Each structure stands twice: as structure tokens, then as C-alpha cells.
Amino acid sequence: MADLAGIRPRSGTVAVWSTVTGAWIDTASMDGAYWASNLRETVRFEEAVRGLAAAGHGVFVEVSPHPVLTAAIQATLEDAGVPEPVVTGTLRRGQGGLARLHTSLAEVFVRGVPVAWAAAYRDSAVERVALPTYAFQRERFWLDTGENAPPVGTAADGAFWDLVEAGDRDALSAALGGGVPAESLDAVLPALTSWWDRRRSGATTDAWRHRIAWRPVGGTQAGRLTGSWLLVVPEESTGHESTDWASWFAQVLPADGLRVLPVGRTGADRDAVRTLVAGDREPIAGIVSLLPLAEGPVEARPSVPWGVAATVALVQSLDDAGVVAPLWSVTGGAVSIGADDTVRAPEQAQVWGFGGIVAAELPDVWGGLIDVPAEIPAEAPTERIIAVLTGTAGESEVAVRGSQVWGRRLVRAPRDAATAASVVGSWRPSGTVLVTGGTGALGGHVARWAAARGAEHVLLVSRSGEAAPGAAALAAEVA
Structure with a gap:
């Protein structure tokens, strides 16, 4: 002072x-x-x-x-x-x-x-002008969407269900040709109305449903890797997987600008990694990290995989050092691209979750994720992986399987009729329900719903925790 x-x-x-x-x-x-x-x-x-x-x-x-x-x-x-x-x-x-x-x-x-x-723009010659009053000349390149032929009977079905929704039994009897007396429809109208409401609601919520799918990455001009690249590897290898892939990437990355950065198991904290990164004074064009492939936990925290902790430290140290270069983290069996593809290392899936956060909060230091098999394929898709690293493939989350590279996609997942009929109103939560963002307005609604539907325990997680406005009252309400 x-x-x-x-x-x-x-x-x-x-x-x-x-x-x-x-x-x-x-x-x-x-x-x-x-x-x-x-x-x-x-x-x-x-x-x-x-x-x-x-x-x-x-x-x-x-x-x-x-x-x-x-x-x-x-x-x-x-x-x-x-x-x-x-x-x-x-x-x-x-x-x-x-x-x-x-x-x-x-x-x-x-x-x-x-x-x-x-x-x-006070000190420049820029001035505000009015736009011209005539229409700009333009040429349209969008393809016009073709009109699908309406299903047979759509108009008739629509008229029928309009009458059901209106509850007009006399008009409905007439629409059916008079073969069904209006009085007889009183018994079935409530059931028809309820079924129609559920079907319309299902069509709306189906548009909200999505799932993860994997699609082959097509042939793309690979481009050329240039500049200085950093290959980050675990210093003490615990298996042949990280060693083999380290050798493979060392051959793919440009030899004249490649620097290998080994990270020891006792030096994976933020300060230690920042010191290692700061030692490289040349501008970095890109970084490939094999740290997630390392097996075993952090010595002081047995529940935390070392590869995950080292990846977090690497991202933090790159940001601390002001490095602006894409970081590609390589995992081995953290994801599955289909029913026949087994997740071999579920603990490495944490790196994929962490990657989504880094991509949103530190886009300048994030390139993406590459999941590789245990063995290097005999015909490894080298050109496609180079296209991923150079950005020409336009992919940030890929999996190498055999000679193919697969890209991660978010696709719509509408329910089929059989599935929809079996789950409407039938799902009830049990055991412990985890609600992320649980102290917000939407999270609170979900928590109350889960508690009312029979969940034995409701765990609320949020950035603010117990300090969030209304958190204590919500916890008491769903207890």
C-alpha cells in the first residue's frame, strides 16, 4: 500500500x-x-x-x-x-x-x-453513404428443392382427424357415410383424440432426437504439412501402442521441422509442461500429442488417468505460453464407430469430452481428436490423416479403422413406430439421476420431474454449486 x-x-x-x-x-x-x-x-x-x-x-x-x-x-x-x-x-x-x-x-x-x-473512423476518409435504391444484380446458385408427392389419402385423413380434434360427432358420422350413428361415436372419440394428440406430440419431439454416427471421410486433397511440428509423447512408455504410433507420426510429420517433446510421468503438471513448451522458441505450425495413450493413473490421484491429466496440463501450458497452433490429441480405442467396434480404453473417452470444452473455450490451441487402433494398419490411410492435420478434410473428430478414416457426425434419430409405442409414457427413472446444470431453470424442472417419477437420488451439478440462487430450496424440494 x-x-x-x-x-x-x-x-x-x-x-x-x-x-x-x-x-x-x-x-x-x-x-x-x-x-x-x-x-x-x-x-x-x-x-x-x-x-x-x-x-x-x-x-x-x-x-x-x-x-x-x-x-x-x-x-x-x-x-x-x-x-x-x-x-x-x-x-x-x-x-x-x-x-x-x-x-x-x-x-x-x-x-x-x-x-x-x-x-x-474520425481520422480516416471513410464516410457513411446510402445504399443504392435499385436491386443488386445477383445470380442464384442454390438448387431448388423438389416437391415430394403427397401420400395417397393425405387430404382425406387430414379431414377425418380435424373432425376428431374438433369433437364434432355429427360431422364425423356424416364423413363416415352415415354408417356409424353419431351417438355411438361418444365412446370412441376420447380414445381417438388421445391417440392423435400423442402421435402429433411424438412427431414434434422426434425432431429433437439426435445421435452420434460415423461416416467415411471421402477422398480429399491431402495438402502438405509444412513448418515446425511438435510431437508430444509419454517419456516412459507403458506399452507398444504409444511407441508404435509415435514412430508412425514421426515419419508422417515433416522431418526438417519436427521436434519431439517427451513428458515424464512425474512432470505432467502445468508448470512443468509449460517449461518444456517454452523451451521451443520457433513458431509451431501444429502439435500431435500421444499423451492420452499412456496407461495408468496419476500417482497422487489413483482415480485420474495420467494421460487425461497430462492432456489438461498440455492445453493449459500451451495457452499460458501464448502458442497459437492446432493441438491434435491421439487416443486409442476411446470411441466406437459401430456395433462391431469395441471401446478398448473407456478412460480415454474423457479426453474426447475435454476436447469439446477446449474447442469452445480455447479454439486457438485446439485442432481435434484422432482415435487409432491398437495395431498400425498394413495400409494406413496416411493421405487422409495428413488431410485431417492440414485442415483440408474439414474434420476435427475422426477415427482410424483399417485403411479408412471415419468422421464423427450428429444425425437425426427419429423413433420407429414400434419403439415409439413401447416407450410413450413408460420410462421411469430409477437409482441415481445426475442433472448437469441442475441449479438452473431447466435443470430444476428436470430434477423435480425425476424426483416425482420415482428417482431414488437426484444429484445436482452446476458451475455455481450450492452458491447458485435457489439451490438450497431446490435441494430441499427434491430430497
Whole structure:
């Protein structure tokens, strides 16, 4: 505080919500004692975001050389129920110029945030002009969708079910040719109406159903791997799988720029890996990591696979070191592409789950995931794997099986009639039900539903945990 004693803050013209006090403050109070508290006390960041949202603010701009808080702000606003919040950064790593700032301004402008463009371009010759009043000349390249012939009887069926839904027994009797007296329909109309409602509801919810599928990656121009590549391997190999694939990737990656980085089992923490990465001063074009293939747990945490912990440390260290290069993590048998393909290493599936998070939060350091078989195929699809690594294949999650590379897809999964009939209203939860995001509005609804339907235990998990608003009341309600 002695070093900061000379600070003489003044009141500003822009309102400031402090993450130190958790409330609006006069900037004249931001003296040395304030900044000492800022360093020593808990940062009330989430509280500040929620407070600003409650005050009616829906636009949040992180002013920084690279966005690191936007994901946390977005998640907090969604949990707080803010409708369509606008969250963005200003600059990005490697894009620190005025063009990037103007792009960020444009991104919020198209989402309805007013921007003083005259001030943004004050020192340039850029000026605002009106668009021409005539239609732009254009040429359409989209293929027109062909019209499918309606099924036979659609019109008649539709008219019948419209009458059922309306409950008009006289009109329904007439539509049936008068062969069924109107009074007789009283007994069947409720059942017909109920069946029709269930069928329509099923058609709606079927559009929500998806599943994971695997599709062969077609022939793609492989491209050429250039620049300096980093091959990260476990220092003490516990099996031939990681050793064999390390040799294979060492032959595929460019020899003139390849550097091999061994990570020891006692040096897989964040600081140790950052030290290893920082030793490579040349720009890195890409990274292939075989750390997930290492077997066994972390010595101090028997329940945590070493390969998973080492992968987390590697991602963190790359971000710490400011490395902007795609990281490809290689697993062995973590996924199954079909009924005949067995998951050999379910513990490595954690790397796939972790990869989805990294892809969203640290896109600059994430390339994707490659699952490989235990043995290197006699005709390994080298060209297709190179196409994946160079990005020309447009794939980020693939599995190598035989001489083929398979890409992961999210496809629609409508139920067939037999399955739909067997599960409508029949599923009841049992045992323990885990609800992620369990303290939010949707999570709370699911938790109450599971408890009411007979779940013995309901486990609620969320970012805020017990500190989330209403968490204690919800836990007591479903207990």
C-alpha cells in the first residue's frame, strides 16, 4: 500500500461496478487501499455480472488483447435468464490492430447495439453513404428443392382427424357415410383424440432426437504439412501402442521441422509442461500429442488417468505460453464407430469430452481428436490423416479403422413406430439421476420431474454449486 499511497483517483463520467465491493462505486474511492483489496480479496466477478444483468444491462464487452472471460460471462448470463445477451471481446491473439477492433464493433452492431461509426473512423476518409435504391444484380446458385408427392389419402385423413380434434360427432358420422350413428361415436372419440394428440406430440419431439454416427471421410486433397511440428509423447512408455504410433507420426510429420517433446510421468503438471513448451522458441505450425495413450493413473490421484491429466496440463501450458497452433490429441480405442467396434480404453473417452470444452473455450490451441487402433494398419490411410492435420478434410473428430478414416457426425434419430409405442409414457427413472446444470431453470424442472417419477437420488451439478440462487430450496424440494 505504501507504493500506491500516491494515487489520487477522481470521479469519472462512466458508471463502474466493482468486483471488489460487488456494487456501484465512485471511482474517487479507487485509491491504494482499494487496489490492495483488489489483489488480496476474492474477485466477485460472477456477482458483478449478475448485478449488471439485474440492473438491465445486456451487452458485455471484454476489453483485452484476447478474450478469456467471454465464455464465463455468457454462461452466467444464461444461468441468470438474460434473454439474448450480447457478449464479445475487442481484440484477439495475433489480431491486435484497428481492423480487429472494427470487426468486433461490427459484430455487436449487427446484433442491435448502436455504434458511433463517425467516431470510430474520425481520422480516416471513410464516410457513411446510402445504399443504392435499385436491386443488386445477383445470380442464384442454390438448387431448388423438389416437391415430394403427397401420400395417397393425405387430404382425406387430414379431414377425418380435424373432425376428431374438433369433437364434432355429427360431422364425423356424416364423413363416415352415415354408417356409424353419431351417438355411438361418444365412446370412441376420447380414445381417438388421445391417440392423435400423442402421435402429433411424438412427431414434434422426434425432431429433437439426435445421435452420434460415423461416416467415411471421402477422398480429399491431402495438402502438405509444412513448418515446425511438435510431437508430444509419454517419456516412459507403458506399452507398444504409444511407441508404435509415435514412430508412425514421426515419419508422417515433416522431418526438417519436427521436434519431439517427451513428458515424464512425474512432470505432467502445468508448470512443468509449460517449461518444456517454452523451451521451443520457433513458431509451431501444429502439435500431435500421444499423451492420452499412456496407461495408468496419476500417482497422487489413483482415480485420474495420467494421460487425461497430462492432456489438461498440455492445453493449459500451451495457452499460458501464448502458442497459437492446432493441438491434435491421439487416443486409442476411446470411441466406437459401430456395433462391431469395441471401446478398448473407456478412460480415454474423457479426453474426447475435454476436447469439446477446449474447442469452445480455447479454439486457438485446439485442432481435434484422432482415435487409432491398437495395431498400425498394413495400409494406413496416411493421405487422409495428413488431410485431417492440414485442415483440408474439414474434420476435427475422426477415427482410424483399417485403411479408412471415419468422421464423427450428429444425425437425426427419429423413433420407429414400434419403439415409439413401447416407450410413450413408460420410462421411469430409477437409482441415481445426475442433472448437469441442475441449479438452473431447466435443470430444476428436470430434477423435480425425476424426483416425482420415482428417482431414488437426484444429484445436482452446476458451475455455481450450492452458491447458485435457489439451490438450497431446490435441494430441499427434491430430497
